[in-house]
Amino acid sequence: MKYIEPHAHMVSRTTADYEAMALAGCQVISEPAFWAGYDRSSEQGFHDYFSLLTGFEPQRAAKFGIKHFTWMCINPKESEDVGLANAVIDLIPEFLKCDNVLGIGEIGLNKNSRNELGVLERHIAVADEHDQLILVHTPHLEDKLKGTKLIIDALKNFPNIKPERVIIDHVEEHTVAPVKDAGFWAGMTLYPESKLTSRRAIDILEKFGTDKIWMNCACDWGVSEPLATPKAARMMAQRGHSEKMIEKVFFDNPRDFMAQSPKFEI
């Protein structure tokens, strides 16, 4: 089965993971900028990280026959140092010119603070100014519902931002409806404990349909599963879904969303 992994933090993964994903049929990986697990100390640290995402990581992926795309931002977890956040956001336009950059992401909220919201609004403004796609992270666990509502309201305050050019990721059963009702794409993340299991993600597909929705593994430096996405596809087959439907969810949909950027080519 060919598939697209639309959200994976490969700088934290090994070549063995790349090989396993390639063997499972992965054609394309999209890698949003992420938190390093600690706060970086300067904008120069981000410049180096963005250079890694746009230079070395696509080369690493290519060795396994996988096309690599990326997204630029400072993560909401690093929004309380507003001065640093603004300095990092000022770096982004330079990197938007790189061949494998599809847009701004993963921006969003973490603890739903005022500074996080301000930094989110600055990112949206950059996307608006440079006509970029947006990939949004929604908060974890008990903070997700409130954060999702705040994010939707923030996006709606930018009239030029078209919902069909925004994916709001990490939806669960209690947040998928407001995201889809507002016209945004929805992403479902498969994690061993938090976020969604494959079973629950397929339940959501069966209840809300397969239009404008994708699944991803969001593998990073923590407990996560780089093959969660193809394993969910296998479970969809066990649940009686057709090959056509599985291909739509795991290949056609992420391709269609990301192909709104002229840089996206398979």
Add this chain to the structure above:
Amino acid sequence: MENDSPSAVNLVDLDFMDARARLLDVASFLDRVERAGQMDDYRVDALLKAIPLLQNAGPDRAAEILLSLSDPSDEPIPEAHTKGAAGAFSGNS
């Protein structure tokens, strides 16, 4: 719904043993926490309050449990003092 209907599969055959194992894990977690005298943790309280939602009618039990564990407030907090989340709302936004 715009997707094709899946072919008929006995979902109980497919998933009952997994659900049974997870239910027993919840029960043994509560037994373990009670033995340790830690039942007064707000997260345990939130879990106990969510369990009766399993008996609700209608196919929205997962969403109802997630809502019961969520921060119900609407306004941004002044400042984030931590990066993590606990899995249940403590009562303080």
